[in-house]
Amino acid sequence: xxxxxxDPQALSIQEGENATMNCSYKTSINNLQWYRQNSGRGLVHxxxxxxxxxxxxxxxxxxTLDTSxxxxxxxxxxxxxxxxxxxxxxxxxxxxGNKLTFGGGTRVLVKP
Amino acid sequence: DTGVSQDPRHKITKRGxxxxxxCDPISEHNRLYWYRQTLGQGPEFLTYxxxxxxxxxxxxxxxxxxxxxxxxxxxTLEIQRxxxxxxxxxxxxxxxxxxxxxxxxxxxxxxxxxxx
Numbered sequence: 001x002x003x004x005x006x007d008p009q010a011l012s013i014q015e016g017e018n019a020t021m022n023c024s025y026k027t028s029i030n031n032l033q034w035y036r037q038n039s040g041r042g043l044v045h046x047x048x049x050x051x052x053x054x055x056x057x058x059x060x061x062x063x064t065l066d067t068s069x070x071x072x073x074x075x076x077x078x079x080x081x082x083x084x085x086x087x088x089x090x091x092x093x094x095x096x097g098n099k100l101t102f103g104g105g106t107r108v109l110v111k112p
Numbered sequence: 113d114t115g116v117s118q119d120p121r122h123k124i125t126k127r128g129x130x131x132x133x134x135c136d137p138i139s140e141h142n143r144l145y146w147y148r149q150t151l152g153q154g155p156e157f158l159t160y161x162x163x164x165x166x167x168x169x170x171x172x173x174x175x176x177x178x179x180x181x182x183x184x185x186x187x188t189l190e191i192q193r194x195x196x197x198x199x200x201x202x203x204x205x206x207x208x209x210x211x212x213x214x215x216x217x218x219x220x221x222x223x224x225x226x227x228x
Contacts, residue, residue: 017139041193042153042203042219077199088154097143097167098207101153 006106007091015112019076021106022070023089030094032065034073037105039054039084046087079110118204118220125194126225132190133223137206144187145217146179147203148172153204161187162209194227203226 007022025032031050035043049056049065049072056063062075076083086105092098117136125131139146140161146154159169159175163184173179176194183185191198201224205217 035217035219040222041203041222042118042221043205043217045216045218047214090154092161093184094149097160098209099145099157099160099168100155102147102155104154 006087006103008106010070010107010109012109013079015079015081017079019079019083019108019112021074021087021108023072023074023103025072025089025091025103026070027091028039029091031092032063033090033100034061034063034072034074035088035090035094037088039085054076060064076108079108080108081110081112084108084110114144114187116147116206116218116220119212120223121221123206123226125225127196127227128193130190130192131194132188133202133225133227135183135187135204135206136185137187137204138208138218139185141206141218142184143207145205145207146187147205148188148213149203150199153190158189158202160196163207176205191219192223194225199225206212209218 005024033048034046037043047058049063059075065072086107088102088105090100090102116159119134144161146158149155157170159179161181176192201222203222205219207217
């Protein structure tokens with residue numbers, strides 16, 4: 001079973017709008033990571049938030065983490081067509097070489 | 113180093129044939145991971161190495177799959193007697209063990225395998 005589950009599975013917005021996606025996970029974590037994947041390509045690490053952090057920003061990205069609810073959200077502000085991609089949350093298993101367990105992803109389409 | 117390199121980018125093979133993929137990680141990274149991803153799904157863990165030691169293999173990795181990382185540098189993933197269900201994107205990632213905190217991976221572009 002997947003550790004992280006993203007919601008929604010798909011999202012379609014107009015350029016300039018904000019995109020919000022959520023991730024829920026099951027076990028305790030040291031950190032949670034978000035990755036982006038363009039069609040047919042590898043994943044790109046976007047941002048890492050530690051378990052003792054509640055919010056983190058990187059450019060147009062804002063990530064929140066609520067460990068009591070075992071959930072995280074990724075907000076992309078002022079979206080651009082180039083933000084069209086799949087976004088995955090992932091959590092590392094410290095006891096197993098920090099192998100990441102990924103959710104099923106949110107497919108975001110930003111229409112120009 | 114410009115990142116993690118995977119070769120080939122695409123591979124089409126007939127059912128029953130053997131295939132081998134190569135991954136060149138970022139040189140100073142001591143951990144190397146293999147993942148498999150099918151269409152519309154998130155990546156699934158297959159195996160990982162710390163230096164040359166293979167420390168964990170997923171139950172997804174049947175006896176037909178074998179991975180090596182000689183000398184702790186590049187890695188190969190071999191699939192013997194391929195089946196149509198092996199069709200997927202095979203992703204390699206590397207990371208540097210630094211201690212608690214940053215564990216972001218650097219992924220390669222993947223090898224897309226199609227078994228016909």
